Amino acid sequence: MKVTFPHLGSMHIFCKAIAETAGIPYIVPPETSRKTLTLGVLHSNECICLPFKMILGNFIEALQMGADTIVMVGSGPPCRLGLYDLVQKVILEDMGLHYRWLTIPPRLTWQAIWKNHEETKELRKELSARNIFLFPYGLWMGWKKMMACEALEQLAMKVRPIEIKRGETQKRLKKALSWVDEAKTPRVLEEAIQKGKALLQEMEQDRSRIPFKVAIIGELYTVMDPHINRGVEQKLGELGVEVTRTSWFSTHIMRSLRKNKADQTSERTRFFEASKAYLGYDVGAECNVSVGEAILRSKEGYDGVVHLMPFACMPETTASGILTKVGKDWDIPILTLILDEQEIEGRIQTLLEAFVEMLEWKRRAA
Ligand code: SF4
Structure with missing residues (x-):
């Protein structure tokens, strides 16, 4: 058995730590590159969202390197993330690649635990007593x-x-x-x-510098992965902006486990509540949180907001329309960046430079 996982943000570091500590053989997919994206794009429907293509590219590269077991997070409707595992399985099978698949459920329901039990039946036979014994320690590491x-x-x-x-x-x-x-x-x-x-x-x-304060909001993979967002966090920082974001792997894991209600989750709840001024229901994924976070960041005195969304992402497309109004109502500059597979690095740099210049004018005029 050789397990693999997506190469998203710093995720490969802690996924590798779990496997390594528990003594389970693994293959880290190569760092996401143009080749990874090209592979993902080639085998995906063109309308599917960018994170799907990137992750598919990671899996193809890892399987070609000898991995045989894919570990992937699952999700529920209405966002397409809930279908990633189902569709990616079909594509990989059509490509003639051989693998086993293990979905990490988004919620610990009886249904999810049963599905997980079924998926791991064969895998468990290949694990030694030592692997099983060390697994909790691996999770901790x-x-x-x-x-x-x-x-x-x-x-x-x-x-x-x-x-x-x-x-x-x-x-x-x-x-x-x-x-x-x-x-x-x-x-x-x-x-x-x-x-x-x-x-x-x-x-x-x-x-002596006084950096601008900008919050990065939007679709979670796009916010957390510098390959998908073309290094927006780094680019903004190097333009003199102190960036904050609330999307971290740990916050999303704690949310799935329904833990930490006192801090991260309640912050999300605050954003969700604030979004109710514009949205009467939960649109799905990060849409309501994006809208609510932009409102609260304005109240907290942030200089601006950068909203990241993959091309054709339904929840964030909804959010982007509302954010235009939020920006005007709450007097906060909001830049929406739509990310797709095109070579857009230069365009993103130019847009961010113009955005920061606009923040400078605003500061001088205040
Ligand atoms: S939030 Fe958007 S980009 Fe992310 S999986 Fe859902 S539809 Fe795709």
């Missing part, structure tokens, strides 16, 4: 690494807009994440986190 990656990424968001040497934060973040990735024990992991934080904090910084 995976969780620790996920939190470590997120803490480092959040620190990078703070220091990037005041870095003296452009691109230095990204270089150091990459190094720090690689230390987390390489750590094999809790002690080494803790050292890696501290060393990584110090590496970012000790960087030469211009503390």
Whole structure:
């Protein structure tokens, strides 16, 4: 057995940690590239959303490298994520690729547990007693690494807009994440986190700068994966913007487990409640949250909002229309970026530069 998983954001680091710690063979798909996207696009319906194509490309590359077991998260309606696993299975089978499939259910219902039990019947026969014994420890290491990656990424968001040497934060973040990735024990992991934080904090910084505060909102994969969003977070940071986002793997996992009602989930509830001024029902996926977050960020004094949506994403297309009105009603600049498979890196850079310039005019005029 060789398991594989999508290469999204820093997800591969903690998925790898789970498999490695439990002694389960794995294959990390190559870093998402133009080739990955081309493979995904070639075998997908053109109207399907961009994350679907990227993830399919990851799976094709991993299977071609020898992986035989795909682990993928599931979801429910109305968003297409609930159909990703069903459709991707059909496509991979049509391509003649051989694999087993394991869906991580979005909610721990009896139905989901039964489906999971059925899917893992064959797989369990290949696991040794040692694998099963070490699996909870693997989950714990995976969780620790996920939190470590997120803490480092959040620190990078703070220091990037005041870095003296452009691109230095990204270089150091990459190094720090690689230390987390390489750590094999809790002690080494803790050292890696501290060393990584110090590496970012000790960087030469211009503390006299007052960065703009911008929230990135929108479709969750698009917000969390720099390959899908073409490095929007980094680009904005290097233009002098302190970016915040509420989409993190940990917040979505806690939400699925219905844990942490006191912090992350309640923040989501606040956004959802705020969206009710414009939306009378739950549109699905992140739509209501995007609308509500833009309203609350305006009240909190943010300078602007960048809204990310994959081309043809139904929930975010709905949100983008409403956000135009929210921007006017709440006097907050909102830039919607529609992401597709075209070579749009240069266009995104130009749009972000124009957006930041507009924030500068607004600040000068205030
Ligand atoms: S939220 Fe949009 S992009 Fe994401 S899976 Fe659903 S439809 Fe596709």
